Amino acid sequence: MxxxxxxxxxxxxxxxxxxxxxxxxxxxxxxxxxxxxxxxxxxxxxxxxxxxxxxxxxxxxxxxxxxxxxxxxxxxxxxxxxxxxxxxxxxxxxxxxxxxxxxxxxxxxxxxxxxxxxxxxxxxxxxxISDSKQFEFKIGGFDLNSKLRFLRFNGGEPVKLSPKENELLRLLALHENDLMPRELALTKIWRDDNYFTSRSMDVYIAKLRKYLKLDEKVEILNIHGEGFRLVINT
Amino acid sequence: MxxxxxxxxxxxxxxxxxxxxxxxxxxxxxxxxxxxxxxxxxxxxxxxxxxxxxxxxxxxxxxxxxxxxxxxxxxxxxxxxxxxxxxxxxxxxxxxxxxxxxxxxxxxxxxxxxxxxxxxxxxxxxxxISDSKQFEFKIGGFDLNSKLRFLRFNGGEPVKLSPKENELLRLLALHENDLMPRELALTKIWRDDNYFTSRSMDVYIAKLRKYLKLDEKVEILNIHGEGFRLVINT
DNA sequence: GTTTTTGTTAATGTAAGGTTAAAAGCGAAG
DNA sequence: CTTCGCTTTTAACCTTACATTAACAAAAAC
CATH class of the missing domain: 3.40.50.2300 (Response regulator)
Incomplete structure (x- = not known):
């Protein structure tokens, strides 16, 4: 180092x-x-x-x-x-x-x-230290490749993610089962923190939930006023 | 928070x-x-x-x-x-x-x-972000995770806590078996100390008691004019 | 007994989040 | 320059979550 x-x-x-x-x-x-x-x-x-x-x-x-x-x-x-x-x-x-x-x-x-x-x-x-080299995640039955920006379920056809979808899911995955604070996403991805970016983020959460519905063990929970939590139920 | x-x-x-x-x-x-x-x-x-x-x-x-x-x-x-x-x-x-x-x-x-x-x-x-151990408490048969704001009894389904419920229970847990002065909670959590915030706090004590009823060994006692005491009976 | 403090439940108002659709932005291609 | 397709933001409407306040009952203090 x-x-x-x-x-x-x-x-x-x-x-x-x-x-x-x-x-x-x-x-x-x-x-x-x-x-x-x-x-x-x-x-x-x-x-x-x-x-x-x-x-x-x-x-x-x-x-x-x-x-x-x-x-x-x-x-x-x-x-x-x-x-x-x-x-x-x-x-x-x-x-x-x-x-x-x-x-x-x-x-x-x-x-x-x-x-x-x-x-x-x-x-x-x-x-x-651990963040930067991590571009591949296993999320329940999904594989996320956040370098190529696609999400695959059970080895099937990969879905392409938009840049924002990708970044947000990656951030959630980095905090798997733990709190991913709203503010963190807003400053890291949107680089701004106001009413509209916040709403924009909510829209993206909805999109991600739609993708993740394929695996009922995977869900994005909200912690009111704090942020979101990507949980994988066993 | x-x-x-x-x-x-x-x-x-x-x-x-x-x-x-x-x-x-x-x-x-x-x-x-x-x-x-x-x-x-x-x-x-x-x-x-x-x-x-x-x-x-x-x-x-x-x-x-x-x-x-x-x-x-x-x-x-x-x-x-x-x-x-x-x-x-x-x-x-x-x-x-x-x-x-x-x-x-x-x-x-x-x-x-x-x-x-x-x-x-x-x-x-x-x-x-990652110093999560500070947020976990054992209260009788309960586990309180005050970062993710949930309370679980005997490893069952976790109940979500509101920010105020969570902070108050955490403060009580920090003083387990000991006096948690009214004033402390009011200044630390409500950041204000008047008739209404005090009543609001009583409402939250009632809510917490309801959650904690599952374990009859755990109770919140009042010390008249002083504050509350979270006791775990053995 | 009366006053003060606490216990509890319900009602209210506000803020945050869920969701969908339309508008705006933007780069690539024609 | 315009158009097309994709991405992102903005808007609207609705639901849920929270905190406070009110109201009344019960204990405790005096």
Whole structure:
């Protein structure tokens, strides 16, 4: 764990700054992949597993936020740090909406960046240990493959799940027989917590219940005001 | 549990700024305790459970870092946000060293602060999830799972408990065979102590007695004018 | 006995959740 | 640019769950 270098995806269009930053990070024992724009960034992201993404906000073609959204669709967990040119409140707020872990105003202090990187990677490490590699679940008679987004009952024809259906079921499965708090799903999947996202989530619960009806041993229970519980009756 | 307001300890010596910030946070549905200096801050910290601490760095007698260190000695988990007057690198680094979760430069944008608070509290919530043993009680022939809010008798069908039923029974169980003072329940669960909440509590005692009737060895006794006692007869 | 506290049941009002359908968003294809 | 198909959100309506309050009975205190 500690003996392996952490991998950082750095997406920064300014060639000078980008190279300097890359070298600096590498000097500090990170393995850095440098992409020069949003497109390239996404390509590289898909090809590899990273422990952290550092995205410049202001980039031609595809800005950091758009890129972040795409990244989040593939992976809800990777930490993201934004580099914003100025202290723009909207930027910061927008960043949090797409699930940023932190942001830094340029020009920033390199030591501070290092601290943040360390703090964030460590935090995720403790949080994620068992989570991140789990994409296949057995749920009663069902098999959920949440990487390919399908659900199969008793080895029959798999049903395709939409991204939200998939994420929600995965989150429930991760907490099998235990409470999956409403808030957790809302912040992790919807990245927002208000009346409408909450109702939207209820709609998805209904959809999932419909899929799961095939196995009467499997059900999603509600715990009023707290969240849901995926139980498998024996 | 989740329906309860999150509690913030705010330690800020500037009375104007402190009060405004406190009001702002309260307007946004947090319960705020405001301490005017480090000493007071530590005293209040010891007395209560908080979900988050916001500490000003620059304070007379006891600065924010020293306070943070003391807090960390008592509690390694509570999130801490520092307010630093200027962008002082040393401050930031020192903050991270004592285990800050974030820092904000004054003057800061209030919406940004709110976002950070939300993000941090949420993060902690997901981290702390699995310590479930603390929520399970044996009460005579009953099992109370106060996280999933159900009560089971002799391994039979579990009965669902409402949040208030659950909290009250849990509090009684924590004081098993001993006095559970009225006032304690009223302040801890109802967070208010008046004629009506008191009557409401009596209603819940009646409900609990009904559930517990299944086991004639278990009963809730009243101690006139003092409170209640959950006894398990052998 | 009278006052205060507690026991219990029922009624009420509000909030949360279940469900279905229509509208809006959105990317891919034409 | 428009259309199509899929996904997601919004809206509406209904049911269930909860907490509080009221009302009256019973104990306990004095």
């Amino acid at each position: 500690e003996d392996q270098k952490k991998r950082i995806l750095l997406v920064e269009d300014d060639p000078n700054f980008g190279t300097v930053l890359k070298d600096y990070l590498m000097m500090n024992d990170y393995e850095v992949t440098h992409a020069k724009n949003g497109m390239e960034g996404f390509e590289k992201f898909k090809k590899d597993d990273f422990d952290l993404c550092i995205l410049d906000v202001m980039m031609p073609y595809k800005d950091g936020f758009t890129l972040a959204k795409e990244i989040r669709e593939k992976n809800t967990d990777v930490p993201i740090i934004f580099l914003t040119a100025k202290t723009m409140k909207e930027d910061v707020l927008r960043g949090y909406k797409v699930g940023a872990d932190d942001y830094l105003n340029k020009p920033f202090d390199s030591e501070v960046l290092l601290m943040k990187i360390k703090a964030i990677i460590q935090r995720k490490a403790t949080e994620t | 989740e329906d309860q307001k999150k509690r913030i300890l705010l330690v800020e010596d500037d009375p104007n700024f402190g009060t405004v910030l406190k009001d702002y946070l309260m307007m946004n549905d947090y319960e705020v305790t405001h301490a005017k200096n480090g000493m007071e801050g530590f005293e209040k910290f010891k007395k209560d459970d908080f979900d988050l601490c916001i500490l000003d760095v620059m304070m007379p007698y006891k600065d924010g870092f020293t306070l943070a260190k003391e807090i960390r000695e008592k509690n390694t988990d509570v999130p801490i946000i520092f307010l630093t007057a200027k962008t002082m690198k040393e401050d930031v680094l020192r903050g991270y060293k004592v285990g800050a979760d974030d820092y904000l430069n004054k003057p800061f944008d209030s919406e940004v602060l709110l976002m950070k608070i939300k993000a941090i509290i949420q993060r902690k919530a997901t981290e702390t």
